[in-house]
Amino acid sequence: MTRARRPDERAEAEPPDIPGFRTWRGIYLFVFGWFVLVVVMLTVFTGIFS
């Protein structure tokens, strides 16, 4: 038998309601990926102009 979730737990488990993202983990991965992309772009920028 599964335990009934408290309202706050339900809120935490709610999907982000952003097109293309079903879970918050997906959003965090996207933000992490964006961070990596920004670092890569800054590295390329440094390579071109320095």
Place this chain on the structure above:
Amino acid sequence: MNVADWIVLLGTIVGIAAYGFWRTRHVRSLNTYLRGSTSAGWGTIGLSVMATQASAITFLSIPGQGFESGIGFVQNYFGLPLALIIVCAVFLPMYRRLNVYTAYEFLGQRFDKKTRLLGAGLFLLQRGLAAGVTIYAPAIILSTVLGWRLDLVIVFTGLLVIVYTVTGGSEAVALTHKWQMTMISAGMVTALVVLLLRLPEGLGFTDAAHVAGALGKLQAVDFSLDPGRRYTVWTGVFGGLFLSLSYFGTDQSQVQRYIGGASLREGRLGLMFNAVLKIPMQFVILLIGALLFVFYQFTAHPVFFNQAEWRRHADDGRFAALELQHADALAQSQSAIRAWLQARTSDDVAREASARATMVAANNRTAAVRAEARVALAAADPRTKTKDSDYVFITFILTQLPHGTIGLLVAVMFAAALQSKAAELAALGTTTTIDFWRHFRPLAAADEGRNVRVARRFTAMWGLFAVAFALFAGFAENLIEAINILGSIFYGVLLGLFLVAFFLRRVGGSAVFFAALAAEGLVIVMYLSLNIGYLWYNIIGCGACVAFSVVLQAVLPPRLRAHEGRPV
């Protein structure tokens, strides 16, 4: 500044403050006063989080940093997105689940009353003392450049922020943040566009970037493992992660920005908005500084950008000679840059290398004259502040921008000063009310109206304290650095308390309380006996607090362990 500038400046600054005051003048609910509107969406929360972090010094000093040392400072923000993911996944859901007004209430629920008071006390001590500096630091620069009286600038900005923050509390802060950040973004984009348009004819963005790059201003990332280097990817990711986690996760001025709002989703998206935009935003501000460097290779500029200070000693013959040397070095540098730009387009690699070496040498000569000017100033008056990079961007604004936009950009600086101050005052008032006043008057907790009135009084009290401190800070300039050091001494232990609370579920209140005191003692002893960079005390304080907690939990007598950590 002419009439148009004054209209734009006063219209935007006073207009936004008046709007915040008017819209929130009827706030009576404690929840709205302390946590902001319950209908705030992620955009409002995200802009408010961004505005709290972006002070006037961000917009005055960071372009100067780009001008002087290049854009490598952007790496300092590399830990921020990672920290915000942790705050979003761990800290924010817990704060909302426990329905707390302050981060330190969470410590009370997780541990005990004494640990909560310790956490809140550390915050008030550090943030309360820093309160005056956030008004004083930009006021001294703006009053120097604009020729206004310092005390009037401090009193004007201080009273303006007190009026709307005391009236509408957190809701007024979030509401004004939204418009202040919108105006700041518009102002910075305007400055960038004008800067690009003012570059010499035939020198586009790409050429300007190549010049800045060749002269060492565009090294955005540095993967070096040399510990002697100040800004590298590694110090940015690890040090930045630590500092950002401490700031966004445990500092009430930030926590208060995201614990309210319509739902957990809105808070999370507001934080993710910052995680995505912060590095690009800082990059653009630094890039403005690097482009200013190129602009000033082709435009006559003072040998020392803090002209008010320079003119105080202008009758010294040595200073006039330095100005001539600087103009001469600048002319040579300009010719060398043009020669290099021409050589770049040829296929002659040797010619390009030779032209580049000439350009770098000419630039070094200009830098040497500027360094000599600083030495001359220090010799003329040892109390003179010889760092003039904070004055570079404001000098550009006042001398190169068209009227109207000058007012807008000066308004940007004032808006930034107001927005960070407002968040700080609201947090100080909230923490004093919830964690101290209500703690010692538990029966008053049920009287909502009284709680709001008390919160208003404490917010006003902190505001007046900040203004008074800023008015007298001029007599004790060294106090400012002392306050930054004090922050580093206390911040680490505060983060340690929260890390134990979140991740070491078996550690109880007594263990973490005594561990925090011991860690604080260790940090203070180290500070008094060692000579290391004070930023390291953040890591030492946090690490010691966590390690001591684990040890004490294991060795404390059962009587003191009776109050075990409660998973919340």
